[in-house]
Amino acid sequence: MTSFEEVPGRDKRLFTPGPITTSPTVKQAMLRDVGSRDTEFIATVRDIRRRLVAVGEASEDEYTCILMQGSGTCGLESVVASTIPPDGKLLVAVNGAYGQRVVTMTRMLGIAVEALEFAEDQPIDPAAVADTLAADGAITHVCVTHCETTTGIMNPLQAIGEVVAEAGKVFFVDAMSCFGAVRTNLADCRVDYLVSSANKCIQGLPGFSFILAKLASLKATGGWARSLTMDLLAQYEGLEANGQFRFTPPTSSLLAFHQALLELEAEGGVAARARRYEENFRVLTEGMTAMGFRPYLKPEHMGHIITTFHYPDDPAFDFEQFYHRLSDRGYVIYPGKLTQAACFRIGNIGHIFAADVRALLGAIRQTVCDMNITTLKTTPSQ
Numbered sequence: 559m560t561s562f563e564e565v566p567g568r569d570k571r572l573f574t575p576g577p578i579t580t581s582p583t584v585k586q587a588m589l590r591d592v593g594s595r596d597t598e599f600i601a602t603v604r605d606i607r608r609r610l611v612a613v614g615e616a617s618e619d620e621y622t623c624i625l626m627q628g629s630g631t632c633g634l635e636s637v638v639a640s641t642i643p644p645d646g647k648l649l650v651a652v653n654g655a656y657g658q659r660v661v662t663m664t665r666m667l668g669i670a671v672e673a674l675e676f677a678e679d680q681p682i683d684p685a686a687v688a689d690t691l692a693a694d695g696a697i698t699h700v701c702v703t704h705c706e707t708t709t710g711i712m713n714p715l716q717a718i719g720e721v722v723a724e725a726g727k728v729f730f731v732d733a734m735s736c737f738g739a740v741r742t743n744l745a746d747c748r749v750d751y752l753v754s755s756a757n758k759c760i761q762g763l764p765g766f767s768f769i770l771a772k773l774a775s776l777k778a779t780g781g782w783a784r785s786l787t788m789d790l791l792a793q794y795e796g797l798e799a800n801g802q803f804r805f806t807p808p809t810s811s812l813l814a815f816h817q818a819l820l821e822l823e824a825e826g827g828v829a830a831r832a833r834r835y836e837e838n839f840r841v842l843t844e845g846m847t848a849m850g851f852r853p854y855l856k857p858e859h860m861g862h863i864i865t866t867f868h869y870p871d872d873p874a875f876d877f878e879q880f881y882h883r884l885s886d887r888g889y890v891i892y893p894g895k896l897t898q899a900a901c902f903r904i905g906n907i908g909h910i911f912a913a914d915v916r917a918l919l920g921a922i923r924q925t926v927c928d929m930n931i932t933t934l935k936t937t938p939s940q
């Protein structure tokens with residue numbers, strides 16, 4: 559794999575948390591008509607499910623993979639709506655907007671839910687989760703976001719998983735933004751359900767999410783689904799029975815995703831992808847900091863998926879203008895989502911390389927000059 563420059567068509571480079579920039583070969587894999595009930599497609603779906611269990615370092619005796627039509631949030635909603643019994647209660651450990659979204663969906667489904675809230679710049683504290691579980695015996699399930707994309711903070715998955723398992727509760731993980739680029743051993747992290755989607759670190763196109771489920775937990779959920787289309791156990795049973803989706807699958811997106819999984823393997827798997835994103839992250843933060851932009855998180859809390867920066871303290875800075883000027887130059891960044899601070903985000907994930915990040919930094923320097931943001935330094939440091 560080389561730099562973005564070789565991609566034909568010259569789409570803008572996406573420095574976002576998804577949809578992300580994909581390789582030309584992933585895009586090309588979509589350009590086909592395949593029957594959703596044909597043997598070739600069924601074999602592709604089977605191979606995708608098998609490979610995703612392996613990305614989670616798990617065995618197919620213990621874990622399975624269920625593919626669910628829709629966005630990543632649909633995948634989360636299918637877990638919440640299908641795996642909590644009528645008298646169950648979900649504890650969501652929240653340190654950003656994505657955790658908050660799970661609280662909202664659970665409430666809308668009429669399921670008992672409690673939020674354990676942390677500051678947006680602080681990781682979730684496993685001891686506080688343990689205290690809450692000890693104090694409220696009604697809680698049956700616990701949900702945490704692995705990389706909280708609101709800031710890019712990484713939560714300590716394994717330590718939280720151990721606390722949840724010790725208390726005998728079911729553990730859900732929203733690993734949407736980091737699965738495939740952060741080593742995750744499902745069994746070691748005591749995961750019952752982990753959700754991610756096609757268009758994040760596996761580098762596919764949007765259209766579906768996937769749920770890695772512990773078989774023993776999933777098989778105990780019969781009769782609990784509150785939705786027909788998002789019934790997780792029924793989707794699993796359909797895929798197992800004849801290899802097919804119950805309702806129309808996003809065939810082209812699945813073809814692209816299969817190619818993306820082959821490319822993940824060719825790159826050297828999760829460890830190699832993590833190294834590339836870490837390099838993107840390092841080049842980005844060094845370059846931005848050299849200009850005078852301030853990262854929102856303390857260095858020890860920053861993950862390599864997405865990086866949040868404060869707006870510069872300069873009257874000439876206007877995010878909308880900054881965004882559109884960068885977009886006109888071919889670089890798409892991402893607005894902030896924080897409740898407390900004025901920030902924007904830059905993603906380090908997708909088919910982008912250190913050279914692309916350096917090109918983005920060059921475009922940011924030019925934009926800072928064009929906008930007359932004089933409190934920032936625009937002389938290239940390299």
Ligand SMILES: *Cc1c(COP(=O)(O)O)cnc(C)c1O
Pocket residue numbers: 575576629630631632656703705706707732733734735755
């Ligand atoms: C992207 C993301 C989602 C939502 O995914 P959609 O595909 O937009 O529904 C949920 N959680 C996290 C942590 C994410 O990064």
